[in-house]
Amino acid sequence: MTSTKSRPTNLNPLITDLAGLDLITDANQIAKLSQDYYTFSPVLQPLLADKTGDLVVRPVNEAEVLKVAAACVKFKVPLTVRGAGTGNYGQCVPLEGGVILDMTRMNAIHWVKPGLACVEPGLKMAAMDKQTRETGWEVRMAPSTYRTATIGGFIGGGSGGIGSVTYGQLRDRGNLQAVRVVTMEDQPRVIELRGDDVYKVAHAYGTNGIITELEIPLAPVYPWAEVIVTFSDFMTAARFGLALSNSDGLIKKLVCGCAAPIPTYFAALRSYIPDGAHCVLLMIAESSLEPLGELIKEFGGTIGYQKTAQEASKGITLAEYSWNHTTLHARSVDSSLTYLQTLLPDDNLALLEHLYHHFKDEVMLHLEFLRVAGSARPAALQVVRYTTEERLNQIIAYHESKGAFIFNPHTYILEDGGMKAIDIEQLKFKEMVDPYGLLNPGKMRAWLERSRL
Ligand SMILES: Cc1cc2nc3c(=O)[nH]c(=O)nc-3n(C[C@H](O)[C@H](O)[C@H](O)COP(=O)(O)OP(=O)(O)OC[C@H]3O[C@@H](n4cnc5c(N)ncnc54)[C@H](O)[C@@H]3O)c2cc1C
Incomplete structure (x- = not known):
């Protein structure tokens, strides 16, 4: 979906109103501060690559934010808020130019x-x-x-x-x-x-x-030990991950499962994971390591490495191999790879097993276990061998036809990347707080289609 509005032309009056604030007008810096990690998506790359803001403002307190908001409303200039710009759907890429409000100086x-x-x-x-x-x-x-x-x-x-x-x-x-x-x-x-x-x-x-x-x-706070457990069979690794996530007596922070060949993309971890093995990366309270050992034995896993919290605080942390860092490492080896984000419908893993065999290594399974309504469920951030957008959409449609919920990372539209539904409360609030539609325009479907709702 593209917006038909044109970008603001002359920002000089707005710049005059903002005198005394920390402004960036250098085009190269503005271009850098207009981008995020949408580049993970081959679908978003061509849509967002040339989008830039016209001015960056870096407020230091709420009073300055109010001043910027007032100036943008006065001159009807779009405003896109930015944190560190690590979003991976183009969330903070300005579609219609205007002000990038960089919040990083408000850090108290x-x-x-x-x-x-x-x-x-x-x-x-x-x-x-x-x-x-x-x-x-x-x-x-x-x-x-x-x-x-x-x-x-x-x-x-x-x-x-x-x-x-x-x-x-x-x-x-x-x-x-x-x-x-x-x-x-x-x-x-x-x-x-x-x-x-x-x-x-x-x-x-x-x-x-x-x-x-x-x-x-x-x-x-707990001291978080880090453990890599390897398995020769992926579904055993998945069942272990689910059992651990549901073990209320074991205190944990991360249960991340990766099917082979994903571990081959983890250069710094390769020596701990045998060729062809599937791995589960864990952050677990040091006091839970002993019972964890029993669970690993029950599932026939092997400990690839185990670090105390102190050891883990130096050098590599498994946290930076989990969630979308898994995708980051895979793409750093093969930039043609992309990803999906999926919530699986139940906790019996039957659908997971079906998808694992159905797509083989075209859709490599990376699982993150989450607590949903009181019990553990696997979410998948699959690493996908991308060929065409059409094939990607077929893969998405297949998952959905089987009851898996895709949080599509190949769109910058808020609702399409999330629950797919229009949130009327959110829309009503926007009508009140942003009546001119100046905030990050082009991203909220409910606003774009409000005349038809
Ligand atoms: C390698 C990699 C791994 C990732 N892993 C995860 C993960 O584990 N979990 C996860 O949820 N996400 C993940 N992400 C996405 C992203 O990193 C996180 O969501 C992160 O928290 C975004 O923070 P940021 O400061 O970079 O936000 P930005 O990208 O700058 O902004 C994100 C969105 O928030 C809005 N925003 C920013 N500040 C404000 C504000 N003050 N007021 C209103 N709106 C604001 C922006 O307009 C934008 O729409 C990952 C991304 C990458 C590239």
Whole structure:
């Protein structure tokens, strides 16, 4: 879907209004700050490669965000919010030019108390974790990009990650406590959302307000050991992953299963994984290692390596081989590879086994186990040997015909990459906070098609 609006022509009056703020007008820098990791998708590459903003603004506080919002409304200039730009669907690529609002200078932690932190959106997740850990609490879940990704970008465009095996996904009630957002009304203002209202702006790709502060629930800190377990049979690896994820007495943060030949893309791990073997990458509390050993024995797995939390904190971490880092490593070896994101419908693994045999290594299975409504389920971030868009769509359609739910990463439209349904509450909120449709235009189907709803 493309938008018909044209990009703004003369930004000088807007620049004058923003005098004193941190502005970037250099075309090369603007071009860089207009891109994200949509390049994982051969479908999105040609659609987004030439999209750039016209000006980057880097606010340092909420008052400056209000000032930028007011100027953009006054001159009807689009505004696209950006964290670290690690989104992988083109979420922060501006389709109609305008202002890129880079939030990375708003990176303060306002307070941390047991189980909860109040932070600014541009804070990097690794930095947040480091500071909250000093108080005995850590981030509940983080994307595998946590070293660079911001907390605002995770809430605006992410879904879940390392920690989701215990805490579920961002959309699960209780994983986001409150947000403050700046609106794009004629007189921009700050609104605080709490309770279920937070979902009006969470995972909205910055189309429903500019998040300026968040209250993020935390988890107790554990020393996380890292373990690679290998198996000669993929379905045994998958069953082990599910059993571990459902073992309530074992405290874990990551259960990631990769079918052969995916481990061959992990250059730094290859010596620990025999040729042709399937692996499960784990982050598990050190105190759970002993019972983990019993479970590994029960499933006939072999420990490829085991590191204490302290050893794991130096050098390689398995976190950066999981979630979409698996895709990143595969693509760094073979850039023709792409990926899918799938939630499997049940926990008996029958469909998984069918898909594994049906597609063989055209669709290589990479599993991330998640907690969904109280029990573990596998999600798949399959690594796909891409041939044509038509074939990719056939693969998607086949999964859907069997009851698997695809979160399509080959579209930049919010709803199409997510639950597919129009969210009327989200649309009503947008009509209030962004009546001119200036926030990240072209991304929300509900807004584009509102006259027909
Ligand atoms: C290798 C790789 C691995 C990844 N792994 C994961 C993973 O494990 N889990 C996962 O969920 N995602 C993953 N992603 C996607 C992405 O890294 C994460 O979602 C990350 O949290 C995005 O943070 P960011 O700061 O880069 O956000 P950006 O990409 O800058 O922004 C993401 C979206 O949020 C909006 N946004 C940013 N800041 C604000 C704000 N203050 N107010 C309103 N909207 C805002 C932007 O407009 C954009 O639409 C991965 C991507 C890559 C390339």
